[in-house]
Amino acid sequence: MGALKTALFKRVAVIGLGLIGSSLTRAIAAEGLADEVVGFDASPEVRRLAAALPDFGASIADSLESVLDGADLVIMAVPVGAMEGLAALVAPQLKAGAILSDVGSVKGRIIEAVVPLLPEGVYFVPGHPVAGTEFSGPEAGFASLFAGRWCIITPVEGTPSEVVARVVQFWERLGSSVEEMSAEHHDIVLAITSHIPHLIAYNIVGTAADLEEVTSSEVIKYSAGGFRDFTRIAASDPVMWRDVFMNNKEAVLEMLGRFTEDLTQLQRHIRRGDEQALEDLFTRTRAIRRSIVEAGQETEKPDFGR
Amino acid sequence: MGALKTALFKRVAVIGLGLIGSSLTRAIAAEGLADEVVGFDASPEVRRLAAALPDFGASIADSLESVLDGADLVIMAVPVGAMEGLAALVAPQLKAGAILSDVGSVKGRIIEAVVPLLPEGVYFVPGHPVAGTEFSGPEAGFASLFAGRWCIITPVEGTPSEVVARVVQFWERLGSSVEEMSAEHHDIVLAITSHIPHLIAYNIVGTAADLEEVTSSEVIKYSAGGFRDFTRIAASDPVMWRDVFMNNKEAVLEMLGRFTEDLTQLQRHIRRGDEQALEDLFTRTRAIRRSIVEAGQETEKPDFGR
Helix, strand or coil, X not given: CCCCCCCCEEEEEEECCCHHHHHHHHHHHHHCCEEEEEEECCCHHHHHHXXXXXXXXXXXXXXXXXXXXXXXXXXXXXXXXXXXXXXXXHHXXXXXXXXXXXXXXXXXXXXXXXXXXXXXXXXXXXXXECCCCCCCCCCCCCCXXXXXXXXXXXXXXXXXXXXXXXXXXXXXXXXXXXEECCHHHHHHHHHHHHHHHHHHHHHHHHHHHCCCCCCHHHHHHCHHHCHHHHHHHCCCCHHHHHXXXXXXXXXXHHHHHHHHHHHHHHHHHHHHCCHHHHHHHXXXXXXXXXXHHHCCCCCCCHHHHC | CCCCCCCCEEEEEEECCCHHHHHHHHHXXXXXXXXXXXXXXXXXXXXXXXXXXXXXXXXXXCCHHHHHCCCCEEEECCCHHHHHHHHHHHHHHCCCCCEEEECCCCCHHHHHHHHHHCCCCCEEECEEECCCCCCCCCCCCCHHHHCCCEEEECCCCCCCHHHHHHHHHHHHHCCCEEEECCHHHXXXXXXXXXXXXXXXXXXXXXXXXXXXXXXXXXXXXXXXHCHHHHHHHCCCCHHHHHHHHHHCHHHHHHHHHHHHHHHHHHHHHHHHCCHHHHHHHHHHHHHHHHHHHHCCCCCCCHHHHC
């Protein structure tokens, strides 16, 4: 005898049916957030796969025009590099009062690209659910992906507060906590909490793969010593991540510079045998994990519960 | 109606009752590998804690002398920096025919330190189980820690093959697969599969903690974007890891140099907008994770199954 699930929107269109898009369709359907949910993807193969999935939550349109028809919320869930091109096709077809949104991992460049394309009476409310797995495609999504996670909204200047509030409510109904901040601050925060970790993981997996003295098979066999933890995020979608780095260049290079300065200092500590300096750092970092577990953003099971 | 569990040793002494030592006591007892298992730790508090744990698997001695009395296998499970001092106390008390072993994450320096101390007829068979969690202490260990993992043995020149074989069999009975290699090769392999990953993780957690523009609470809140994966191994035992870096300096600095060269190249790709180079690397690294899962060294569940 659950609470009546009120629809927040008449028709939600999700464009891009990868991990995030296909989690959105499932979650919106599960929560009864819209009278109708409809999905579209540029790839006919993805559309075919999605249409064949029993729990997908949305009907699949066969054109951009038909997915947008009558939509009052349109969510772009495509790689950041494709966002501008998509918005150029989508924006002219939106009716006044429709809300355009997204889920991209960078916000500044997307706002610069999309806002000039909007017709009168159509608002763009940029969003970023800080959630994901290393898998891709319409079969990878699941309804609970956003539950217990944070969603960051970076409202565009001049957007009526009740429009922003509708999008905030949408994400809260999907189980997320919502935080609002400027696009610039978002891009710096995500540079350190997400983009640089991914860059570092990609780098170390690449470095290990290129060694002459240690074979790939040895790297794989002995990966339980720490390496394997990095390989998960280094298995993340290559196109999505290529676009993230291309579109958050300034913040990423800034954070990378700091990372490298600190790493050089660690290198010096090792070379010079400064063991106390090492022990002090390692003691400090242990406390940070405890905080993440306590903030409900991580399991407390040893070894991630593996 | 299980197979009869034959004891391989009369009396196994485990010195150092942290995560690894306390997993050893539990595992040896569970497998019936010894007629007796006895443990010792330099800390009276640890000895007290261990003695109070119901499933610990070993009786707790109150002195080094009594734990070694009659032992035919002695395993040193202390931080690498404490190994030489411990071996100096232990070696003179060992009877001919006893086997000394260890579980340290570096092998070259330990062999250099320990072998000169051995009395006639006592052999040192260095070992390294590539296994662990981010937790510490006698309460953190568990019997299945070594199951399905690799254990690397780096035999000392001149050790009779039947002595090495007994230690290999010991680890196989604990559920590990065993590989033999030179200490030098071990130290290079582990530098890339374990030591550098830990160093990088420690570094990035430290860098994130020191930012002015992004608060610690923001880093924690948005950690599900990738950062949290690094915090687990950056929560590893500070003393153990301080000693690893102090005792595998050459291999660590070599691997760190390569990591940094590759990272600088990635930085250039980002600065110059070389998107194809990024996409190529990210595609390559995705395949490596698949190999680790297929080699049975990692779960295939999305997001580590969290």
